[in-house]
Amino acid sequence: MGLADILRQQEAELAQRQAQVAASRAAVTQLFADHADDAQSDGIHGERLLGLDAIQSRLEFMGRTMTTECMGVHPGRAQRSEDLMASRPLNSEALHRGVTFRTLYQDCVRNDGPTVDHANWLLERGGEVRTAPVVPQRVVITDRSRALVPLHPSDSRKGALYVTEPGIVISLIDLFEQAWVIAVPLGSTHTRDPDTGLSPAERELLRLLGSGLTDEAASNRLGVSVRTVRRQMASIMERLGAASRFEAGLKAAQRSWI
DSSP states (O other): OOHHHHHHHHHHHHHHHHHHHHHHHHHHHHHHHHHHHOTTTTTTSOEESHHHHHHHHHHHHHHHHOOEEEEEOOSSSSOOOHHHHHHHHHHHHHHTTTTTEEEEEGGGGGOOHHHHHHHHHHHHTEEEEESSSSSOOOOETTTEEEEEESSSSSSSTOOEEEEHHHHHHHHHHHHHHHHHHEEEEEEEEOOOOTTTTOOOOHHHHHHHHHTTTOOHHHHHHHHHHHHHHHHHHHHHEEEEHHHSSOOOOOHHHHHOOO
């Protein structure tokens, strides 16, 4: 088997895993929709936290008390530099206690200096950092027994659900592990498909736009600007020799790009 054949096989496997992540993400979203409204303080499913102060307080509690592992997913554009710096003292203490860190960002943060600096800070201390074009909803999971998830995925500042129910936590861990497997370590680069020349982000953009999402919605999912979405789509159209997006969609489908 030649190198091109191996890369094509890996690309097909990656696409299948991305589909599995999307299906798992939808299932977890439904799971939270079923339970979030029922969650009361000290309830079996978790505790609703309203306001940034309550969320930050719970994050600090989780950081102080975790003993083995911390998994985090941070979708969207870069976090504020001051927030990243503020997280370091607790993270540093946890790392000294032997806690392992695995952090998952979207590819868009690779161009953000403060986020890359923070990621390198974690890497230097034994943490692991990976990125992917699209990642699951924002979540922090500690010791595989507690999780903090936004009540509104589109606005994490509105409130969060602190979860200790084993069934829900396990579902979140499974989703994290699926996304982690197909993500790329920060120090590595995504390979382009040898036949199409598409990067994983460009292929995901084609899939999102082909499913009916607007440029704005696709930019939110990918964590990039609308301008970037349109620039990438223009490049894809040029490679396909398409005069319109409709024609590009037809040609991409005919060539099995999507």
